[in-house]
Amino acid sequence: MNVPTEYFVALSAVLFGLGAVGVIVRRSAILVFLSIELMLNAANLAIVAYARQWSATGGIHALEGQGAVFIVLAVAAAEVAVGLGILVAIFRYRVTTDVDQLSEVRA
């Protein structure tokens, strides 16, 4: 079975859109994080889909897409570690993770 690349890209776009909407509409910081992860992985999906297409045509960039995805995964993991750390620290003081409550830094 050979699924066309367009399908993967379309799925990636749908996932990215869901993530973007999630970031904008959810007020819980945890869920905002979750949505960000969704967007990152939507991008990853698109990248590996293109990489697969490159390798099928025998292109010289066959493995670069996969490499990029590993870097994105690693960075995302690090980001989550730091982000969750900050969240825990905020939660200790504010007893909430509602991002709308965290709006003191404004003009």
Added chain:
Amino acid sequence: MTETALSAANVVVLAPFVALLGAVVNGLFGRGIREPVTGLIASSTVAAGFVLTVVSFFAYPGGGDGVRFVLARFLRAGDLSVDLGFMVDQLSLVMALVITGVGLLIHVYSIGYMKGDAGHARYFSQLNLFVAAMLVLVLADSFPLMFVGWEGVGVCSFLLIGFWYQQRENADAARKAFIVNRIGDVGFLLAMFLTFQVFGSLDVKTVTQAAPAVAYGSAALVGIGLLFLLAAAGKSAQLPLQLWLPDAMAGPTPVSALIHAATMVTAGVYLIARTGPVFAQAPAAAATVAWIGVLTALVAAIAAFAQTDIKRILAYSTISQVGFMIAAVGAGAYWAGIFHVVTHAFFKAQLFLGAGSVIHALGGEQDVRRMGGLGKRMRVTGTTALIATLAIAGVPLLSGFFSKDAILHGTLTSPLLQDATGQLLFALLLVTAVLTAAYMFRWYYLVFAGEERLTAEAKAGVHESPAVMTVPLVVLAVGSVLAGYLGIQAFLGRNLIAEWLAPVTASPDFEHLSVGAEWALIVASALAALGGLAAGYWLYAVDKGRTVKRLDTTPLAPLARSGMGFDAAAQAVLVRPGEGVAQGLAVLDRDVLDQGLVAAGGGVGLLGKVATLWQTGYVRLYALAMLAGAVVIAAVALLAGGLR
């Protein structure tokens, strides 16, 4: 050209440095030196300068090339070559003798006059600096170095006129002197530029030796001449820049003597005599110089009648006498001008120091209406002042007679002036000579003769000044008598000063008068002096000023009192419009520029306020903005034909 060896003939070039050393010692370490010592240091440096000058004078080999001494290379750029070099010749030696000789007497006198003044070290330091600057001026071998001395003299006069700067009018007088002098300085600078363009050199000897080869009456030479005249008018207080000199009386009296007799005001005469060959080729410029000198002499002599300040009368007399000198050098009679510098140095220094002695004795009184009869109480001052008064009046056989006669002779026979012009100038100078004798008699009579009009306070304190002040008076009085015999008219004997100066001053061909005409001239100038004195005697001693009182109601009186209205004219023509422009610029600055900047700042602040409306602190809004931005960028990229 690059003589560097120091010999007896040019050892005088050390004189300015010795005086400078005195200025440095008193200026830097004066606080730690006690009173008479500062004066002794200053006097001894000038005395050393005088000795050096005398040595050079007797060792001078003669000839017109001068003996040079180049201290250091200074400016070398393309064709321009200016060294820190000095040049000794007959003219600079005469000037240096006057500066150090008369200057020495003024320094010694100052020891007595400034006794007890807290600023004595500063005073003597500046006095030394003044002498050093003036020596640099007359010994410089190039115009730029001459300009250094020229400016130095200006600065020192500023410092000394404003010596008692705690009083506002003194500081104002100093600033006025400085600013008016700056106008002349601009003339000097422009003259230098033009000189370099015409002659390709700024070396004094090179220029004066090349001048006769330039076309007679060429516009460039006339331009140089007129610009040098502007410079000379500033320093020598000639029309219309004479404004500063009467106010320069604000300084200590010996400073007035130094400015009026030995230094400063003679600089302009020296400059024109030095550049004589240029003027000899530019008769239009020379005639202008002569006219300026004659008119200045006449105007200042009239103004002198209406003054009541003992020093102001002398100040106007200086302006008038320097007018005589300028008239002489304008007429091409360079030796006569320098001769009058020498004789004037003696009697004017005496008059000022005598006035200082009177002011000293009366405890600061300067108004001649509260003086009189002092001759009996101050015998030495009175007698020496009488001699100097007679000398400046031009009484026969005293020095002023000889030099004034030489000037009159020069204007009448000048080859640089048309015959009618020369005769007119001669007549005006003769009238001025009569006026000179009359107002100087008035000065002497009001101060030293007639009834005593002293205030009780002053009367109690009248005393003859100490020897340190009277000895210079006596020496100067002797000089006022004898200096004239340096320049006896050639047909009567040897004219020493004219012979001495002949190699270095341009000597246009003067008309030769018959012996009878020469005698007629001498009789005329003698009659002018005696007539003036007699008129003065009648007006002030016999008539007791009744006729003068009637003159007081005429419009001439306030005009003369204000120095013939030049100050008011300058006020109206220059100061008021200047103030108007300044006020206008202030309004422009305050109301337009400042307001504009404030408004611009406010506008930027407002923009900032608007921009901060976005900063709500809601993270989700920021995320939406980012997304929207990304969408817009993507849309633009797609519509523009892909990201490639």
